[in-house]
């Protein structure tokens with residue numbers, strides 16, 4: 001497949017980048033997509049090394065150097081545009097993006113979130129699931145809209161919570177699933193099987209998706 005036919009992806013990260021690695025692996029193997037740029041808001045993010053090792057262009061835009069959220073978002077937007085992406089993936093990107101930014105790329109941003117949304121939006125999802133003595137937990141891929149972790153959910157994977165679990169073991173179990181459902185969603189998007197309609201509903205194979213697609217346990 002020639003490069004021009006590949007979906008161009010920009011991945012935004014803040015940390016270690018295991019989801020970035022999973023996306024790159026899937027693109028090298030069986031997805032008609034290519035990570036053309038990686039942008040981190042943390043200059044020390046380990047994920048930038050993953051970009052470097054895979055010969056992918058990368059940028060660090062440190063949010064703390066900007067006076068306001070809008071100024072950071074504007075710079076981020078400019079940086080993203082230079083890669084001319086068809087899809088932006090938030091893969092452990094720990095900044096809230098403003099409305100202007102999100103609307104600029106509406107329907108083109110997917111986020112991976114470590115919970116079964118709408119349960120546990122926000123931070124510390126594994127801790128909260130353990131504290132609430134949940135029996136099940138998981139991960140969700142969703143389109144990004146103005147509402148934090150509130151956009152329509154494409155796909156979810158569920159994992160059990162065992163009595164002996166702590167945050168680390170649970171995080172590990174969930175992360176393994178993240179590495180499956182994020183590349184899977186990107187694959188569908190790249191094939192045009194998945195998109196966000198103007199009505200904010202997800203279309204999958206031209207039908208409105210009534211509930212998130214569940215990864216088989």
Ligand code: GRF
Nearest residue numbers: 016017018019092112113114
């Ligand atoms: C993942 O758990 C993701 O769901 C959350 O942040 C974490 C990022 O992990 N948004 P990594 O940087 O991809 O390893």
